[in-house]
Amino acid sequence: MKGRDFEGKHGTAGISARLKALAFAAVVALAAAPAGVSAQGLPTADDLESEQPTDEEVEPEAPAQEEPTEPEQPEAPPEAEDAGESEAEATQPAEETTEPEAASDEEGSETVEAPADAEAGDASAEDDTRFAAPGINIEGARGFQHITSAIAGKPNTYHVGFLGNFTKGSDVIRYQDENEFVGGNLLFQATILEYLSANIGVRATNNVNTFGRPQAMLAQGDVHLGVRGHYVPQPGFHVAGDMTVFFPTGFSSAGLDASATSFRPRMLATAELGEFLPEANGKKVPLTAHFNFGFLFDNSSSLVPDGLRPTRVERFAHNISAYDYLQFGLGFEYALPYVSPFLAWNLDVPVNPDAGVCAEAATLPCLTDEGFAAFPDTLSLGVRGEPIENLGLTAGVDIGLTGADVNGIPVTPPWQMIVGASWAIDPEPKIEYVEKVVEKEKVVEKMPPQGFIVGTVTDKKTGEPIGGAVIRYMVEGKKTPQATSPQGTFLSYGFDPGKEVQIKVSHPDYHATEARQMIDGEGQVELAVSLDPIPKQGTVGGTVIDQEGNPIPNATIKLTGPDAVEVTTGVTGKFEKEVAAGDYTVAASAEGFLTGGRDAEVASNKELQLEITLKPEPKEKLVEVQEDRIRIKQKVFFETGKAKILPRSYDVLNQVASVLLETPRIEQLRIEGHTDDVGAEDYNLELSQSRADSVRKYLIEQGISQERIEAKGFGESQPLVPNASDRNRSLNRRVEFRIVDQGLEEKGDEK
Structure with a gap:
């Protein structure tokens, strides 16, 4: 019988049944797909979900009403008409001229819908077209079929739904069997925050197989919980990290079995391809792509009591696997009016088999024998729709592409239908936007002449402009404080001529001050304000x-x-x-x-x-401050032909650093390096510069600010004496300290 089971599953009868199932699935998919609808260039459903309508209030000029017993009112000048387009906001007294009033609501005027010409009517019809909002997949997450979307959706929105799956056929699990599987999923999805969503589902299944013992195997109360963190690295591209935990019910029981808890971390990515593809007919292509990749730590084999081996029917009915899985999913959906067809492919790669899964007594071959042909592999196609607002319907079919059955992996059915419905919940009240033509009274405000203050705020000591200073107006009537520009300037509100304006100017780093300015007449008057800095x-x-x-x-x-x-x-x-x-x-x-x-x-x-x-005080003073230089009584020695200072010169350089600390009025010192005429001129110039740099570095290490000292090499260009002898050349090889800039005796005083 075992050999018969194996042959029946892989023989001609099994292949024929699979071909029949494929044909049936293709017919169902074609019947579900919308026909005769051209959707090129339409926006995606997610675009419509996030898009906010705009309210353009059309305010045509109110027509003058004819009064047979009164003379015709004079027409307002064009400037008055323009001024009357919006309500006047001025608080100053104004002269008003009013055009003939349109009838108010109290007097029985009628608010009517805006008239539309043919072109406007076409646009309105397009705006009224409903596109299917994003739905939920078989696990309750945003997506479709077995694909999960990385798009988070609007915060504080929810979905509740029910999705069922069904498959039926012969030779499905064993040769000459009759198998019927029905499953139901009660689902809830929540987008909690802008970048956080979660879902939970409760599942019940029933599988009837003629070889089952018992034939009907019921599993009820399986629970799964998923949480996702979302991120949008750039417009149109979404990524998410997903963690889903599966809590199955115990084998042959209705209670949860914690030992069989499975985990599945995943990476999700979604691309709204319309953001990246060329536009069609001036509109974005409403095509969205999804990619899912994860690892399922499948512990379902723990459902089986110790010492027992599940049958093939039990593996299928309770989805018991002896492997973990690398899971891949790729899906596409296209937004059309009212519906969104979708196509998806899912592949599970089995890894980490349980011990003994390929025992010699097994009736099926090992995974290593069949390879890729035994991987759980499905192609899904279907359609989502939204016949009425917030009600989402979905129908799809999974076509099994797995070519071989192996021990330890539940059978992939030749086909499986998934249908269901969901309801979207948004607690925020919906605002309806309706375009109306409203007749309004036109009021023409004539403002009195006003004057303005053009002010400048500066530092009292440096004269530099002060940006961010706050200007407060100490006048009647509320005036919002202003802030000066980075250039320290401000332009006041308008004030009546003959009025004295008092202002208060403040800044966190300065003492506040007050200023007064008389508005002599129309136009602008200048005001300069200086602030005393607060000592820091x-x-x-x-x-x-x-x-x-x-x-x-x-x-x-x-x-x-x-x-x-x-x-x-x-x-x-x-x-x-x-x-x-x-x-x-x-x-x-x-x-x-x-x-x-x-x-x-x-x-x-x-x-x-x-x-x-x-450091200890030296026995001999080697440094003296003169009018334009620091004179050293001992040379600075270097290694021959190099810029490395010899240790015997540390004492004199330490005294130079000490003098600079004792004499802070020396604000800029130049270290000058000189050589004799032995060697090439360019070489001597470079050597003198390197030696001056070495001395500068040493002084900086002793605590002298690098801004106070500079270094310059002169090579052989400035000899003290002619290079006629070795002694003279030795005198010409030297380092000098030139005072470039010095302040007063007390550095704290102003120069």
Whole structure:
């Protein structure tokens, strides 16, 4: 009998049954597809769902009414007609002239629908055409058949629905069997937020097979829950991450079996191809493509009690699989008036088989024997429709493309019908937009002459314009505050001539001030306002230590910058001082030590912490500040032909850094490098520049701001003495420190 079962499933009788099923499915699909409808260039259903109608109120000029007992009213000038198109918003007294009034609603005037010519009628008919709104698939998620859409939909909207599936035939599971399967799915879908949606479904199935024991196998109460996060990287393209959990009922019972819980993470992508394809007849092509890819961790085999092996009928009836699956889905839908036909392909690739699935006693071949032909593979086609608003109907057929049955995988039926209905729920009240012709009274406002203030707000110290300053009008009547432009300018409201206008100008970084301006007459008057800046404070603190890391008490810290202050360290070597924000030279000095520190910026409302290490005071003073230079009494030595400073020159360079910290008025120092005439001129120029750069880098490492020092090489072009001897050449190889710019003795004073 086992051999007969295998032969019957793969013999001519089985093939004939499959061909009959394919023919039947094709007939059903053709009957369901809409005929005679040309949809090229129509928008997609999702486009229509998100599109908001516009309300264009047509306000034709009210015709003058003829009064036989009164003379004809004079016609208003064109300027008055234009002014009367909208209601006047001015709050100042105005002279009014009124055209002949149209009858008001109280007097019995009639609000009528706008007359439409032939062209307008065609447009109206097109606007009234309903397109099928997005529906739900067999699991309750947005989509169709077995395809899930990555489009989230409108937040706070919901779907409830029921979808059923049905298949029937002979030789479906076993040779000469008769099989009938009916399933029902009660579904609920919710778009919770703009980028979050969820769905839940409860499923019941009944399978009747002549070889079943019992013949009728009922499963009721299977539950699945799905959650998706959505993202739109660019208009027309949507992606989503999906996680669905399946809770099946226990084998031969009605309760949930937690051990058989299955999981399926997926990646979803949807492209509204009309956004990327050329337009047809001036309209976007309403074609949408969907791609689903996921992995099903299928634990349904846990439904089977230990020691038992499910029959082929039981595997099919309860969807029990011995494999996990890589799942692929590709679908397309095309929006037509009232309906959207769709086409989809789904493929499951079995992986990770259960142990013993290909035992020798198995009546079917192994997956490794049949390969791709045994993969669950279906082609789906059908149509969605919306005959009345919010009611979605769907009908489709799955055509089984699987060519072989293997042990451990439920049979793919030759065909399966899926039909159902859903109802869309939107708690927000719907606004109906109706185009009307409304007769309105025309009022012509004649404004009195007015004057305006053209103002400029600047920094009182620097004269720079202040953008974002707030202008408040201290006058009768409510006037919304204004803000100055980035150029510091503003244009006031209009005021009556002869009126004095008082304003208050404020900015977070400046002291507020008030100003008054008389409006002399029509036109513009200028007003200049300057604001005093609010001093910005910051805190500088730190620790002074020696080269061994020991704190140095009673060290003097001199801060030179926007403020010029001194502070003394305590026994722990720490100091702290609040100063005006800005750039400072921080110099720390103590008896027996060389002055150290650094140039630093103290930010507003911030705290700057420094650690200053002082070096022992040298035995010999090698540096002297002169009028235009810092003179060094010892040369700076480098490796021959290179720019690397020799350690014996560190002392003199440390003293140069100390002098710069002690003398903050030296605002710009140039380090000049020179060579003798030995070697090529270009080589000497490059070498002198490299050596000057090395000295500059060393001083920066000692805490000197890089903005205070520059480096320039002169090569052999500026010798001190003729290069006539080795001694003279040695004198010409040198580094000099030229003071380029210096301020006053106290850097905190203005120059």
